[in-house]
Amino acid sequence: MLQLSGVSHAYQSGRRRTTVLKQIDLSFERGTFSTVLGPSGSGKTTLLSLASGLDSPTKGSIRFDGQELSRLGLGRYRNRHAATVFQQYNLLTYMTALQNVTAAMEITGSRPASGRRKARARELLAEVGLDEDLVGRNVLKLSGGQQQRVAIARALACDVDILFADEPTGNLDEETADGIIGIFQRLAHQQNTCVVVVTHNQALAARSDRVLVLRKGRVAVQD
Numbered sequence: 001m002l003q004l005s006g007v008s009h010a011y012q013s014g015r016r017r018t019t020v021l022k023q024i025d026l027s028f029e030r031g032t033f034s035t036v037l038g039p040s041g042s043g044k045t046t047l048l049s050l051a052s053g054l055d056s057p058t059k060g061s062i063r064f065d066g067q068e069l070s071r072l073g074l075g076r077y078r079n080r081h082a083a084t085v086f087q088q089y090n091l092l093t094y095m096t097a098l099q100n101v102t103a104a105m106e107i108t109g110s111r112p113a114s115g116r117r118k119a120r121a122r123e124l125l126a127e128v129g130l131d132e133d134l135v136g137r138n139v140l141k142l143s144g145g146q147q148q149r150v151a152i153a154r155a156l157a158c159d160v161d162i163l164f165a166d167e168p169t170g171n172l173d174e175e176t177a178d179g180i181i182g183i184f185q186r187l188a189h190q191q192n193t194c195v196v197v198v199t200h201n202q203a204l205a206a207r208s209d210r211v212l213v214l215r216k217g218r219v220a221v222q223d
């Protein structure tokens with residue numbers, strides 16, 4: 001479904017140009033849960049930002065169902081097909097947890113219909129382990145781990161073909177993290193979503209269908 005061919009990416013800072021991804025060939029299919037591991041600085045977040053349509057590669061092509069992302073339109077790809085859980089959550093800080101989730105449904109036009117959206121958002125927030133009495137609280141007044149759960153619920157609400165997540169369990173206790181990994185597995189195996197997670201967490205990687213290891217901008221291991 002998502003195909004990266006000969007993808008390289010370089011960042012320019014002043015006169016210095018650093019190539020952080022080198023000739024990556026990878027594909028991601030529906031119904032699979034992949035994890036991307038690798039040392040700090042190996043290019044994991046960069047890979048995620050290209051695959052999720054936040055940035056375009058300096059070289060190579062990325063295709064979704066055969067269509068080049070740049071032709072499909074990055075905004076359209078992000079709205080209709082791909083949702084991302086960011087390392088810094090990127091929540092709308094003037095909104096409550098519940099409003100963050102319903103706003104995502106409105107923006108992407110996801111099911112359910114508008115009358116059921118609040119109820120569905122509450123279900124999703126409960127599923128990721130956010131206490132009922134916190135759903136109406138402004139997200140800035142939630143802890144890091146609670147904000148992380150809202151970010152995951154928001155991505156789940158978008159009802160997309162591909163879910164990307166960058167260190168989604170980094171701020172969660174073991175039990176909540178375990179629940180989130182279960183959600184990713186169910187999304188992939190029961191709802192046929194493609195799930196791609198960047199992590200340093202070996203336990204999470206061990207429960208995925210495929211582990212990719214990046215080293216110095218190249219895919220060193222594919223399992």
Ligand SMILES: Nc1ncnc2c1ncn2[C@@H]1O[C@H](COP(=O)(O)OP(=O)(O)OP(=O)(O)O)[C@@H](O)[C@H]1O
Pocket residue numbers: 011012013020038039040041042043044045046047
């Ligand atoms: N906007 C940017 N401008 C310049 N260099 C960047 C930029 N973003 C990332 N880099 C550099 O690109 C390299 C890869 O960064 P990236 O964030 O993709 O690594 P990572 O594997 O996700 O690291 P970590 O595990 O620490 O999050 C690093 O050397 C980083 O300093």
